[in-house]
Amino acid sequence: MRRWICPNICVQGRHRGNVLYRGKRKKNGRGNFRIPLSLPSIGQRELNAAAKILESGQYVNGEEGRHFGAEFAAYCGAKDGIPVSSGTAALHLALLTAGVGRGDEVITTAYTFVATIGAIIQTGARPVLVDIDPMTYTLDPRLVGNACTRKTKAILPVHLYGHPADMKPLGEKAEKLGIPIIEDAAQAHGALYEGKKTGGLGTLACFSFYPSKNMHVGGEGGIITTTDSTLGDKIWRLRDHGRKDKHVHDLIGFNYRMGELQSAIGRVQLKQLDAMNQKRREIAVHYDSLLENSRKITSPMEQTWARHVYHLYVVRCQDPDKVGNTLARKGIETGAYYRKPCHLQPALQSRVSVPNKLVQTELASQQVLSLPIYPGLSKSAIEEVVSCLLEIRS
Ligand SMILES: Cc1ncc(COP(=O)(O)O)c(C=O)c1O
Secondary structure, eight states: OOOOOOTTBOOSGGGTTOBOSSOSSEEETTEEESBOSOOOOOOHHHHHHHHHHHHHOOOSSSHHHHHHHHHHHHHHTOSEEEEESOHHHHHHHHHHHTTOOTTOEEEEESSSOHHHHHHHHHTTOEEEEEOBOTTTOSBOGGGHHHHOOTTEEEEOOBOGGGOOOOHHHHHHHHHHHTOOBEEEOTTOTTOEETTEETTSSSSEEEEEOOTTSSSOOSSSOEEEEESOHHHHHHHHHHTBTTEEETTEEOSOOOBOBOOHHHHHHHHHHHHHHHHHHHHHHHHHHHHHHHHTTOSSOBOOOOOTTEEOOOSSEEEEOSSHHHHHHHHHHTTBOOBOTTSSOGGGOTTTGGGOBOSSOOHHHHHHHHHEEEEOOOTTOOHHHHHHHHHHHHHHHO
């Protein structure tokens, strides 16, 4: 059985007791944290997989990437999976593969990490930003119809915090318009919509393996999954300089490859993903029960059609920055995703269209606070976080 460990100390196998890397406390601009917001898990199996690649000398374009792609696609119920260098690279390639380019529009949300919007702009297209459903923080399907024009080339929902977007009405809209759905699943590995996994719900889907995500690859990484195998073929080529075979390049592509080391670690992590998500769900249940009677803190919710994987555990309260700063002084790290939504970002403001006011987006951005969550978070740490939180809010 795998044990969930503090990443600093190896607790099993030959390296038991060794310090894997320095710095027991996580530091950022606000201080020194006893209870960090997130921690990547690492065990002996990842170390063994990494050592095997380092010893092999085959660091790129080997078998690990092909296996990881196939295994991840099978996990999602998709036809193909193409490992790439980051979630941002995944979004860029997925959009290009869907034929999005100059003069086009893509419907999405402002309540996301800036990479979602940046990738659309990089293709030459214009993001059209629609408000969120305040319960799930994801694209409100009721508002999509009005935002569509004859330039609309794709709909790009973001499965935020680990909760899937409401895909059925979005899919119906996309089908009517004859355009693809591209899922941004960077925060929702293993989440379910009506019993089906994210990554297999649209034409294309993009995941990130940034170290704080529900699974990681020991560095930067991402993956594109597709339910259309003809698109997969093109993406494999685009990520490798448009290479058709060793000497022939029939597309202008990129170097968006994922290294073999990352793919090998990803294969190990994928096997643990369901167990890690289950741990996250147990932590969320514990938080929920401790916060149940608080009238000042609103816990996250899970729709009946969804299985949330709690990439983040996000509560709502008044004055979240003040609360966050007080918790930081007690050694507890919190997050604010996203205090400044994309339509208010200086680099993006003039590059996006906002057909209607983003009322729920702006309200959420002023109230959200992410509490620590990762599979190794102890019960006593959860209880300490909540008791500090309730003390501040009493
Ligand atoms: C919703 C969302 N989209 C895209 C990305 C970009 O992924 P990456 O950091 O791997 O480029 C992230 C990463 O945090 C994200 O959260």
